[in-house]
Amino acid sequence: MMAERRKKLGRGVAIVGAGMSNFGTRPDMTTRELFAEAFVEMLNSVDKGINPKDIEALIVGNTGAEFWESQTSVAVICADATGLNPAAALKTEDACASSSVAVRQAMMGVASGMYDVILAGGTERMSSLPGDWTTMAIAGGSDTTYESSVGFTFPGLYAALARAHMETYGTTHADLLNIAIKNHSNGALNPKAHFPSSIKDVMDMRKNQAIKKGKPVPNWNDEMEFLNDQKYNPIIAWPNTLFDCCPVTDGAAAILIVAEDIAKDFTDTPIYIVGSGQASDRALHDRETLTSLPSARMAARQAYEMAGVTPKDIKIAEVHDCFTIAEALAVADLGFFEEGLEAARAAAEGKTSRDGRIPVNVSGGLKCKGHPVGATGAAQIVEIFEQMRGKAGDRQVKNMDIDLALTHNIGAHGTTAVVQIYERR
Amino acid sequence: MMAERRKKLGRGVAIVGAGMSNFGTRPDMTTRELFAEAFVEMLNSVDKGINPKDIEALIVGNTGAEFWESQTSVAVICADATGLNPAAALKTEDACASSSVAVRQAMMGVASGMYDVILAGGTERMSSLPGDWTTMAIAGGSDTTYESSVGFTFPGLYAALARAHMETYGTTHADLLNIAIKNHSNGALNPKAHFPSSIKDVMDMRKNQAIKKGKPVPNWNDEMEFLNDQKYNPIIAWPNTLFDCCPVTDGAAAILIVAEDIAKDFTDTPIYIVGSGQASDRALHDRETLTSLPSARMAARQAYEMAGVTPKDIKIAEVHDCFTIAEALAVADLGFFEEGLEAARAAAEGKTSRDGRIPVNVSGGLKCKGHPVGATGAAQIVEIFEQMRGKAGDRQVKNMDIDLALTHNIGAHGTTAVVQIYERR
Numbered sequence: 001m002m003a004e005r006r007k008k009l010g011r012g013v014a015i016v017g018a019g020m021s022n023f024g025t026r027p028d029m030t031t032r033e034l035f036a037e038a039f040v041e042m043l044n045s046v047d048k049g050i051n052p053k054d055i056e057a058l059i060v061g062n063t064g065a066e067f068w069e070s071q072t073s074v075a076v077i078c079a080d081a082t083g084l085n086p087a088a089a090l091k092t093e094d095a096c097a098s099s100s101v102a103v104r105q106a107m108m109g110v111a112s113g114m115y116d117v118i119l120a121g122g123t124e125r126m127s128s129l130p131g132d133w134t135t136m137a138i139a140g141g142s143d144t145t146y147e148s149s150v151g152f153t154f155p156g157l158y159a160a161l162a163r164a165h166m167e168t169y170g171t172t173h174a175d176l177l178n179i180a181i182k183n184h185s186n187g188a189l190n191p192k193a194h195f196p197s198s199i200k201d202v203m204d205m206r207k208n209q210a211i212k213k214g215k216p217v218p219n220w221n222d223e224m225e226f227l228n229d230q231k232y233n234p235i236i237a238w239p240n241t242l243f244d245c246c247p248v249t250d251g252a253a254a255i256l257i258v259a260e261d262i263a264k265d266f267t268d269t270p271i272y273i274v275g276s277g278q279a280s281d282r283a284l285h286d287r288e289t290l291t292s293l294p295s296a297r298m299a300a301r302q303a304y305e306m307a308g309v310t311p312k313d314i315k316i317a318e319v320h321d322c323f324t325i326a327e328a329l330a331v332a333d334l335g336f337f338e339e340g341l342e343a344a345r346a347a348a349e350g351k352t353s354r355d356g357r358i359p360v361n362v363s364g365g366l367k368c369k370g371h372p373v374g375a376t377g378a379a380q381i382v383e384i385f386e387q388m389r390g391k392a393g394d395r396q397v398k399n400m401d402i403d404l405a406l407t408h409n410i411g412a413h414g415t416t417a418v419v420q421i422y423e424r425r
Numbered sequence: 426m427m428a429e430r431r432k433k434l435g436r437g438v439a440i441v442g443a444g445m446s447n448f449g450t451r452p453d454m455t456t457r458e459l460f461a462e463a464f465v466e467m468l469n470s471v472d473k474g475i476n477p478k479d480i481e482a483l484i485v486g487n488t489g490a491e492f493w494e495s496q497t498s499v500a501v502i503c504a505d506a507t508g509l510n511p512a513a514a515l516k517t518e519d520a521c522a523s524s525s526v527a528v529r530q531a532m533m534g535v536a537s538g539m540y541d542v543i544l545a546g547g548t549e550r551m552s553s554l555p556g557d558w559t560t561m562a563i564a565g566g567s568d569t570t571y572e573s574s575v576g577f578t579f580p581g582l583y584a585a586l587a588r589a590h591m592e593t594y595g596t597t598h599a600d601l602l603n604i605a606i607k608n609h610s611n612g613a614l615n616p617k618a619h620f621p622s623s624i625k626d627v628m629d630m631r632k633n634q635a636i637k638k639g640k641p642v643p644n645w646n647d648e649m650e651f652l653n654d655q656k657y658n659p660i661i662a663w664p665n666t667l668f669d670c671c672p673v674t675d676g677a678a679a680i681l682i683v684a685e686d687i688a689k690d691f692t693d694t695p696i697y698i699v700g701s702g703q704a705s706d707r708a709l710h711d712r713e714t715l716t717s718l719p720s721a722r723m724a725a726r727q728a729y730e731m732a733g734v735t736p737k738d739i740k741i742a743e744v745h746d747c748f749t750i751a752e753a754l755a756v757a758d759l760g761f762f763e764e765g766l767e768a769a770r771a772a773a774e775g776k777t778s779r780d781g782r783i784p785v786n787v788s789g790g791l792k793c794k795g796h797p798v799g800a801t802g803a804a805q806i807v808e809i810f811e812q813m814r815g816k817a818g819d820r821q822v823k824n825m826d827i828d829l830a831l832t833h834n835i836g837a838h839g840t841t842a843v844v845q846i847y848e849r850r
Contacts, residue, residue, distance in 0.1 A: 010435030010538040066491035072565040073520045076705045076840040088703035090526045093516040095498045101515045112536035113435040140497040278513035280501045298511050415501040
């Protein structure tokens with residue numbers, strides 16, 4: 001076997017624009033309309049402007065327009081909606097990592113010399129089907145021969161990972177719920193989030209609903225008491241309760257990727273992609289461990305090596321928290337914390353909060369910002385782009401020079417992982 | 426607007442292995458099993474051998490496993506079936522051009538410096554659904570808002586293109602049927618073809634069936650008389666009769682793509698990718714012409730410019746003949762013949778036959794070899810790889826030094842086009 005070679009790009013690649021649609025349940029919007037909304041936001045983010053005619057190619061991450069709209073060829077449909085024809089248009093799919101993959105492919109497209117300016121992003125209209133159909137469509141991201149066909153859906157697959165963590169390390173459900181509390185506290189500051197509400201906001205809403213209906217008003221002492229009230233936070237697949245799970249979200253995101261040598265034509269503060277890794281894995285029954293995602297560890301190692309940095313150098317990270325356990329795994333797989341209780345309790349102990357040692361998911365994460373699966377990876381990059389340029393509004397991380405940041409995006413239950421590292425020079 | 430820049434790769438890219446599964450109706454085979462069959466054929470084609478552990482990434486074209494198997498994440502499923510985990514695995518989708526796109530992305534992955542060895546290909550298991558479901562699933566490649574939702578399916582969309590050609594140029598149905606006759610005559614020599622039969626073979630089969638059943642034996646004087654017999658060649662969507670249409674095929678193909686500087690480690694006769702182009706287009710109602718595919722013209726121009734060659738330099742071509750009219754459009758869009766009757770009658774006049782001026786679809790084409798949509802582009806390259814290396818068996822093109830060849834792969838009804846040029850040095 002060849003020695004694993006340090007990945008190195010033929011030329012540098014920069015992000016000079018990034019935008020996302022509002023996230024939420026948006027029954028009035030089709031897949032292409034969501035993408036067009038993100039596209040316009042991206043255009044508005046380019047400091048020195050961009051003529052759309054200069055965009056040479058379009059790579060769109062999307063997971064299930066086949067299910068939601070009976071539509072394949074999503075990328076050319078998005079090219080039509082954004083007026084980008086005859087630019088080359090293609091779709092990438094790797095379940096929930098589809099748009100990180102799109103960005104990675106765009107990076108290689110520019111680094112290869114084939115293109116100077118590429119639009120990459122993702123779009124997903126998920127709320128068009130009845131709930132149980134949606135659950136089954138999403139389950140298509142698992143191994144349908146070994147997993148979904150025998151009854152596994154994603155809350156169950158991640159519940160298996162959570163149970164393994166609890167058994168191995170003594171992790172508690174409260175540890176996991178603290179991840180949700182933190183991410184809702186971040187998302188409450190994000191006007192584009194699916195749920196721009198802290199858990200306290202949710203509690204107030206529930207109380208007001210009870211008052212309006214003339215019913216007994218619940219009297220929880222704190223968030224944890226509310227989250228342990230099964231009437232308001234029912235079990236989905238133990239230990240995943242409703243508030244351990246991300247929502248089903250409609251949304252899109254778009255990223256403008258250009259060659260390093262022309263980046264300053266678009267902005268004085270480009271964000272450079274300096275590290276990128278991707279790896280795959282098998283179905284859950286075929287793995288050697290359930291307390292980490294080996295694909296994420298390999299992708300992280302590749303990204304760190306390519307960037308020539310270590311986990312300690314990363315200032316903030318957006319990680320894949322489709323379920324609370326996923327963030328507990330992520331912060332260990334990325335080397336921020338030790339696998340086990342240290343990682344699982346990082347949120348509870350404030351280490352990953354906005355003013356913590358390493359702020360994680362300051363956008364609100366998938367849990368609160370929302371998880372339009374094919375758009376999620378690109379939307380993580382939108383947050384990183386805004387934070388690194390000091391333009392994240394109320395949720396801007398303060399007292400920190402964010403010169404290096406990271407995104408961690410998982411496909412399915414770790415059958416794909418993409419980790420990327422960004423630099424502001 | 427920036428001037429259109431001549432595309433140039435950061436480093437050269439070569440194909441050193443190529444294999445395909447048997448094409449046909451294969452109800453016993455899943456999407457991943459088809460891909461594994463092609464993978465083994467690819468392994469066997471590498472002259473000096475390849476250790477699968479040296480394959481760093483896997484890009485799989487696939488159009489509709491969501492429909493056929495409720496499966497997303499197809500690439501990681503194929504990585505599992507071929508033992509390629511933890512290699513990075515991703516799916517590309519652009520309707521029927523999905524695997525040409527996969528190969529193109531692999532080319533950029535290698536040219537970018539990120540990878541040295543990538544497996545690209547495609548797989549499609551299409552025959553698992555009832556016929557009308559299949560027709561609707563395929564129609565998902567059109568614009569579902571403007572086309573399939575108002576009743577258009579692909580035989581109809583291409584019929585519209587054929588009718589426009591007839592009205593504009595006086596093209597006859599016989600001109601189109603001669604394309605089918607030529608491609609079946611080629612495919613009869615291809616043991617992996619869905620229909621390894623000439624039209625004469627089909628006529629004999631029909632006669633024998635009549636004899637066995639004790640029915641009157643039809644007495645056609647030639648192929649054209651048979652093809653005009655609506656009992657045996659019914660109209661699907663005029664002027665597309667059954668024999669104007671490609672079949673619904675299960676199949677897969679796999680291509681091994683490496684950096685130029687290590688190509689000779691795998692074979693003494695690598696095939697270099699020297700030109701590549703891709704463009705997109707809008708739905709049919711939104712085009713300025715119906716007698717050519719503008720996306721194909723642009724992709725061809727890009728590929729020729731990148732390779733620094735002209736249509737006259739190309740020795741053989743595999744082109745996208747999902748319907749007979751598609752080949753008539755292709756040979757004009759590629760600049761081999763003039764748009765109109767010259768292009769439409771090239772097959773009838775023997776100019777594109779195995780011993781013609783430029784042999785087109787010596788594999789049998791989509792029409793006869795079969796069209797497993799996500800695998801078709803890669804399968805075209807398998808044919809080119811074998812022909813350029815003189816290993817195409819009975820259908821090897823003779824008396825010609827095939828130093829330059831071309832593939833032309835269309836997504837949907839020209840909403841995507843990929844044209845690539847290959848060189849043997």
